[in-house]
Amino acid sequence: MRRIMIRFFFTPHLLENVVAVFLTLIFASVGLLFLGISPVSVFISIIEGSILDLDSLSRVLLIGSIMSLSAFALIVTFSCNIWNIGIEGQMMMGAVGTVFIARTFLGDSVLAIPMEILTAMVFGSLFGLICGLLKTKSGVHEIFGGLGLDFIAAGLIVYLVVGPWKRDGIASTSGTDLIPELSWFPTLLEMKFPILPVVIFLFAYLFLKFIYSRTSLGLKLKSVGSNKQAFSRLGLSSDNYILLGFVIAGAVVGLAGSIQAAGIYHKLVPNISGGYGFLGILIALVSNRKLGVAIAISFIFSCLMVGGSTLQIKLGLHASLPGIVQAGLVLIWLLIKASSLDLKAINFVSSKLIHD
Amino acid sequence: MKIRFESITKTYGDVIANNNVSFTIESGSIHAIIGENGAGKSTLVKMLAGQITPENGSIYVDDHVVTEYSSKFSINLGIGLLGQDPMDFSNLTVLESFAVGHRGYTKFGGMSGIRKELNDFNLRYGFDIDIDRVINQLSIGERQQLELMRLLSNGARVIVLDEPNSGLSLEQKETVFIALKSLTTEGYTVILVSHKLEDVIDHASSVSIMRSGKLIDTLEMPQQPETLIALMFGQQTEGYNPPLTFNSSGSIINIENVPNIDSSLMKLNSEEIVGVAGLQGSYVDNFMRDLFFEKENLFVLDGNVINKKLISYVPADRLEKGLFPDLNIIEHYALSLFRNTRILDWRDMNLVASKLITEYGIKGTPISLARELSGGNQQRLMLSMLSEDMDIVLLEQPTRGLDLASAEFIWDKLIACKTNRSLTMFSSYDVDEIYEYSDHILCFYGHDLLLSCKKRDITKDKLIHTMSGDAQNYD
Numbered sequence: 126m127r128r129i130m131i132r133f134f135f136t137p138h139l140l141e142n143v144v145a146v147f148l149t150l151i152f153a154s155v156g157l158l159f160l161g162i163s164p165v166s167v168f169i170s171i172i173e174g175s176i177l178d179l180d181s182l183s184r185v186l187l188i189g190s191i192m193s194l195s196a197f198a199l200i201v202t203f204s205c206n207i208w209n210i211g212i213e214g215q216m217m218m219g220a221v222g223t224v225f226i227a228r229t230f231l232g233d234s235v236l237a238i239p240m241e242i243l244t245a246m247v248f249g250s251l252f253g254l255i256c257g258l259l260k261t262k263s264g265v266h267e268i269f270g271g272l273g274l275d276f277i278a279a280g281l282i283v284y285l286v287v288g289p290w291k292r293d294g295i296a297s298t299s300g301t302d303l304i305p306e307l308s309w310f311p312t313l314l315e316m317k318f319p320i321l322p323v324v325i326f327l328f329a330y331l332f333l334k335f336i337y338s339r340t341s342l343g344l345k346l347k348s349v350g351s352n353k354q355a356f357s358r359l360g361l362s363s364d365n366y367i368l369l370g371f372v373i374a375g376a377v378v379g380l381a382g383s384i385q386a387a388g389i390y391h392k393l394v395p396n397i398s399g400g401y402g403f404l405g406i407l408i409a410l411v412s413n414r415k416l417g418v419a420i421a422i423s424f425i426f427s428c429l430m431v432g433g434s435t436l437q438i439k440l441g442l443h444a445s446l447p448g449i450v451q452a453g454l455v456l457i458w459l460l461i462k463a464s465s466l467d468l469k470a471i472n473f474v475s476s477k478l479i480h481d
Numbered sequence: 482m483k484i485r486f487e488s489i490t491k492t493y494g495d496v497i498a499n500n501n502v503s504f505t506i507e508s509g510s511i512h513a514i515i516g517e518n519g520a521g522k523s524t525l526v527k528m529l530a531g532q533i534t535p536e537n538g539s540i541y542v543d544d545h546v547v548t549e550y551s552s553k554f555s556i557n558l559g560i561g562l563l564g565q566d567p568m569d570f571s572n573l574t575v576l577e578s579f580a581v582g583h584r585g586y587t588k589f590g591g592m593s594g595i596r597k598e599l600n601d602f603n604l605r606y607g608f609d610i611d612i613d614r615v616i617n618q619l620s621i622g623e624r625q626q627l628e629l630m631r632l633l634s635n636g637a638r639v640i641v642l643d644e645p646n647s648g649l650s651l652e653q654k655e656t657v658f659i660a661l662k663s664l665t666t667e668g669y670t671v672i673l674v675s676h677k678l679e680d681v682i683d684h685a686s687s688v689s690i691m692r693s694g695k696l697i698d699t700l701e702m703p704q705q706p707e708t709l710i711a712l713m714f715g716q717q718t719e720g721y722n723p724p725l726t727f728n729s730s731g732s733i734i735n736i737e738n739v740p741n742i743d744s745s746l747m748k749l750n751s752e753e754i755v756g757v758a759g760l761q762g763s764y765v766d767n768f769m770r771d772l773f774f775e776k777e778n779l780f781v782l783d784g785n786v787i788n789k790k791l792i793s794y795v796p797a798d799r800l801e802k803g804l805f806p807d808l809n810i811i812e813h814y815a816l817s818l819f820r821n822t823r824i825l826d827w828r829d830m831n832l833v834a835s836k837l838i839t840e841y842g843i844k845g846t847p848i849s850l851a852r853e854l855s856g857g858n859q860q861r862l863m864l865s866m867l868s869e870d871m872d873i874v875l876l877e878q879p880t881r882g883l884d885l886a887s888a889e890f891i892w893d894k895l896i897a898c899k900t901n902r903s904l905t906m907f908s909s910y911d912v913d914e915i916y917e918y919s920d921h922i923l924c925f926y927g928h929d930l931l932l933s934c935k936k937r938d939i940t941k942d943k944l945i946h947t948m949s950g951d952a953q954n955y956d
Contacts, residue, residue: 341823344808344815351805358773358794358803359816 142418145458145467152457153450166440167450174435175428183317187389188401189420189427190322191381195405196412196419197329198378203414204337205370206350211256211271213402214278215249215375219382221282222248224393227304227386228290237308241387242325242380249379250372252278257371261364283395290393300394310388322384326420329377334416346370378402411458426451482559482638482670483508484529488538491524498524499535500694506687508543511661511671513685513702515678516713517911521694522674526641529672530562531555542639561637563628571617575599575627578616583634602630606660626657633664640664641672658684678706678949706951714912714945734904738777746933749921751782752900756919756936757908758948763925765908769794769877772906780873782903791872797881799859806852810834810845810862817866841865842890857887864894869901876907880914892918912948916941926950 154164202209222244259265287296310321337343349356349366356363412418433447484506491499499521506512534550569578690697690712736747759765773794780787796802811834834847841861880888924932924947
C-alpha cells in the first residue's frame with residue numbers, strides 16, 4: 126500500500142524538478158545580487174512573511190487553493206488541446222452561483238455551504254459549456270469565445286452589484302451586502318485556518334488524478350487532444366468529449382470562485398476572480414500540465430504574493446520587486462526546462478559520482 | 482542545358498528508391514519521367530534540385546559534375562523546380578510577391594524595373610496576369626505561371642515540373658505548356674515528372690520510364706500509349722489463376738446510399754477482399770474515408786443493416802489520422818479493444834499489449850509512444866487495434882511506404898481474418914497489389930466508378946487501361 130501511495134504522488138520527474146527549483150533559486154539570487162539586494166534576506170523575509178506567520182499562512186493556503194483549482198481546470202482543458210481563456214468568466218460565475226444561494230433562504234441554514242459549492246460547480250460548468258458549444262457547434266475559436274464570455278461575466282457581476290443585488294439605499298461598486306455568516310466557509314477553531322478550501326482542492330486533485338490515471342474517460346479526454354481525427358475514426362465523438370472537458374474545467378474552477386465569494390470576500394465584488402484564472406494558465410504551462418507539480422507551483426506563487434508584500438515594509442524595497450521576483454523565477458524556470466539544464470546537471474553530477 | 486544522370490543509387494532503409502539509374506536529357510527538349518507512384522521519379526528530381534544527396538553516382542550538368550547537393554548550389558546551376566504548391570505570399574500583390582527575394586529589388590525601390598520585367602514575361606509567353614492583383618485572388622494555374630516567371634527571372638535554364646496536374650485547368654495547362662515549348666526553342670530544358678500519360682503523350686519530346694527504382698528505358702516520342710503502359714507496369718502475368726474464394730455463407734453485402742455511385746456496382750459477396758483501384762488524384766483517394774464517415778452510407782448484409790460500431794477504418798496517414806502520436810501502445814488498445822471498459826486495469830491491458838506486440842511483430846514496448854514507432858510498426862499497431870468482432874474493415878493503402886516484409890505480414894493477417902469478417906475492403910494505387918490480393922475489384926477513373934467485377938473476370942492489362950482512362954481504346 127505504501128508503495129502504491131508513493132507511486133501515486135511522486136512522478137519519476139521529481140528529482141528533475143527539485144534540481145530545477147534549486148537552479149532557479151541560484152540564478153534568481155545572482156540576479157538579486159546584481160541589483161545590490163541580498164538574496165538571503167529577500168528569501169528569508171518572503172518565508173517569514175508567508176508560512177511562518179499563522180495569519181499569513183492562512184492567506185497562503187487560501188490563495189494557493191484557488192490557484193491550484195484554476196490550474197487543475199486548465200490542465201483538464203489543455204489535455205483536450207483547448208485554450209480555455211474563458212476560465213476567468215467560469216470562476217466569476219462560480220462566485221455568482223455561491224452568492225446567489227447565500228442570498229436565498231438557504232443562505233441562513235446549514236444547507237448553505239453544500240448548496241453553494243454545488244451551485245458554483247453548476248454555474249461554472251454551464252458557462253464553460255457555452256464556450257464549448259460556441260466552439261463545437263458554431264466554430265468560434267475557444268480563445269475568442271472565452272475572452273468574450275469573460276467580459277460578459279464581468280459585466281454581469283457589475284450589473285448585479287449595482288442593480289438587483291445592490292446594498293440597501295446605495296449602489297456602490299464596492300460590492301453587495303455581506304452574506305449571512307452561516308454561508309461563510311468555516312475556519313478551523315478560533316484560528317483562521319481555511320480548512321474547507323484545502324479539503325476542496327485536495328479532493329479535486331484526487332478526483333482528477335483518479336480520472337486521468339485509471340479511467341477510460343481520462344484517457345479519452347487526453348486522446349481527443351492528441352489527435353481529433355484518430356479519435357473520430359474510433360467511432361467516438363470528438364465534440365462530445367471536448368464539451369465534457371469544458372464542463373469539468375468549469376466545475377473545478379467554479380469551486381475556486383466559490384472560495385473567493387464565501388471564503389474570502391463574503392460578498393460579490395466586481396473583478397472577484399482577481400486574475401487567478403489567467404495565472405492558472407501560467408501555472409498549468411509551467412507545471413507541464415502535471416496536477417501534482419501544479420499544486421507545488423501554486424503554493425510557491427502564493428508564498429511569493431503573500432510574503433512579497435512584506436518586502437517593502439521589512440527591507441524597504443520598492444513595491445514592484447515581488448512582482449519582478451515572481452516573473453523572474455518563472456522566466457528562469459522556463460529557460461532551465463527549455464534548455465534541459467536540470468537534466469544536464471543531473472547527468473553531470475551522476476557521472477562524477479560514478480567516476481569517483 | 483544537358484543533364485546526365487550516371488549510376489544514381491539512393492536507398493531509404495530497406496527501400497531502394499533509385500537503383501543504378503543512368504540516362505541523359507538533351508538540351509532543348511521536354512523530357513518526361515514517368516512511372517507508378519513509388520517508382521523513384523521524385524527522388525531523382527529532388528537530387529537534381531539539391532534537396533537530397535545520392536549515395537552513389539553523379540549528376541552532370543553540361544558535362545560538369547555536380548559537386549555539392551544543396552538547393553543554393555542547384556539554383557546557381559540554373560535548375561528551377563516548379564513544385565505542386567506555388568511558393569508565394571498569398572496576402573501580397575503579384576508585384577510585391579515577385580519582388581521579395583528578387584535580385585533587382587532593393588530598399589530604395591527598383592519596383593519599376595520589376596514591373597517592366599513582369600510585363601515583358603506576360604507578353605512573351607502569352608500569360609495574362611494582372612500585376613496589381615492580390616495573390617489569393619489568382620487561380621492555382623496563374624500562380625504556377627507566376628512561379629515559372631520567377632524561376633526564369635532568377636536565371637533558371639532547366640525547368641523541372643513535379644506532378645504539375647493538380648489545380649490546373651485544361652486551358653491554363655495549355656498556356657503553361659505553350660510557354661514551356663517556346664522556352665525549349667530558346668535552349669531551355671524542361672523536365673516533366675508525371676504519372677499522367679496524356680501530359681506525356683501531348684507534350685514530351687522524349688521520355689524515361691521508371692519502375693521500382695530502376696530505369697526501364699528512355700525513348701523518343703511519339704510512342705503508343707500501350708507501349709508506355711506496358712513499360713510502366715511491367716510484364717503482365719496473363720493467365721494468372723485467381724485463388725479460390727471462400728465465400729462459404731453465400732451472403733450478399735450491399736453498400737447503399739453512396740452518392741454518385743450506382744448501387745448495383747456496390748453489390749458484393751461477403752467474406753471477400755475487395756480492392757479499390759485508381760490513380761492518385763482520382764476519387765480513390767477519399768473513397769474509404771467517405772464510406773466510413775458519411776452518415777447516410779449503409780452496409781446491408783442479407784437485408785440487415787450492419788451496426789456502424791462494427792465498421793472500422795484504417796487511414797493511410799497513420800500518424801496524422803490513424804494514431805495518437807503522444808499516446809503509448811497500451812493506451813491505444815485501451816481506446817480500441819477496451820473501449821467499453823470504464824475503469825482501466827493497466828496490468829491486464831499490459832498483458833494484452835505484450836501479447837499483441839509479439840503477435841504482430843511490433844518493434845516497441847507497451848509504453849512506446851506511437852510517434853516513436855516506424856511506419857511499418859505504426860501500420861502493424863493499427864491492424865492490431867482491430868478487434869475480432871469488427872465486421873467490416875476499410876483500409877486505405879494498407880501497405881503504403883512499407884518494406885516488403887511488413888507488407889507481406891499485413892496481407893497475411895488480412896487474408897487470415899477475411900472469412901471472419903463480412904467485408905475487407907482496401908484501396909491502393911498499386912495495380913499489382915490490387916490484382917494479387919483482391920477477390921473483387923472496383924476501379925475509379927477520375928470521379929467515376931468504371932468497373933466492379935470479380936477478379937477472375939478481368940485481366941490485369943484491362944485493369945491498368947481502365948485505371949489510366951484508356952478503357953475504350955483497349956476493347
